[in-house]
Amino acid sequence: MASRTSGGIGETIKTIVYAILIAIFIRTFFYEPFSIPSASMVPTLLVGDYLFVSKFSYGYSRYSLPLGLPLFSGRVFFRPPHRGDVAVFKLPRDPSVDFIKRIIGLPGDRIQMKNGILYINDEPVKRQQISPYFYDENGRTSTYIHYIETLPNGYQHDTIEIGDDQPLDNTAVFTVPPNTYFMMGDNRDNSADSRDPDSGVGYVPAANIVGRAEFIFFSTNGYAHWWEVWKWPFTVRYSRLFSGIH
Numbered sequence: 282m283a284s285r286t287s288g289g290i291g292e293t294i295k296t297i298v299y300a301i302l303i304a305i306f307i308r309t310f311f312y313e314p315f316s317i318p319s320a321s322m323v324p325t326l327l328v329g330d331y332l333f334v335s336k337f338s339y340g341y342s343r344y345s346l347p348l349g350l351p352l353f354s355g356r357v358f359f360r361p362p363h364r365g366d367v368a369v370f371k372l373p374r375d376p377s378v379d380f381i382k383r384i385i386g387l388p389g390d391r392i393q394m395k396n397g398i399l400y401i402n403d404e405p406v407k408r409q410q411i412s413p414y415f416y417d418e419n420g421r422t423s424t425y426i427h428y429i430e431t432l433p434n435g436y437q438h439d440t441i442e443i444g445d446d447q448p449l450d451n452t453a454v455f456t457v458p459p460n461t462y463f464m465m466g467d468n469r470d471n472s473a474d475s476r477d478p479d480s481g482v483g484y485v486p487a488a489n490i491v492g493r494a495e496f497i498f499f500s501t502n503g504y505a506h507w508w509e510v511w512k513w514p515f516t517v518r519y520s521r522l523f524s525g526i527h
Contacts, residue, residue: 376489
């Protein structure tokens, strides 16, 4: 009987070890979960969204590995990001911190904001104003100006703004260095990104990019404490489940 018990425990431990190794393999080479902690990517991503990031979309860097182990430099199997992709990256100033923004500037691009309008290579990016956007945060609803922005490659996405006279609505020209990318949040007046010299973002090296945000697998408005189980079904944003990220 003791032998059978020992064998059962051994099989259980082996199963757990295999499961952990498989999870690490998937997280390293395929998909990694990520949660949205701030409103900088509203309306595309909301606080309380949980999403999967594709690790293979741009190839692999040291930050694809658990703990960012420095086993190699640069990227292997590198495929350059596209303008408009939403990407998770390691903050250049502090690689222990994950950020998520939209890729706006590619290597060699000139990026500038003039009176709230994005300029890429000296050309204004087309934006179309649509119905106002209402965003509820901490029980308070704010109203934003809502645009559909069309990037030079034809990629369309939503942005929101308070107005065209905010601190980051007029900038100098940023010339994106080789092997780096210029990142911006869709919530243009509430985003620490490459426009802000105090954000620590700056130009993001290709090696710092973790992967491309693919789809939302869960979303909650956060209005229930973890122990309020009876409230959980009413906090889920069901319309956002399994939706793609554009």
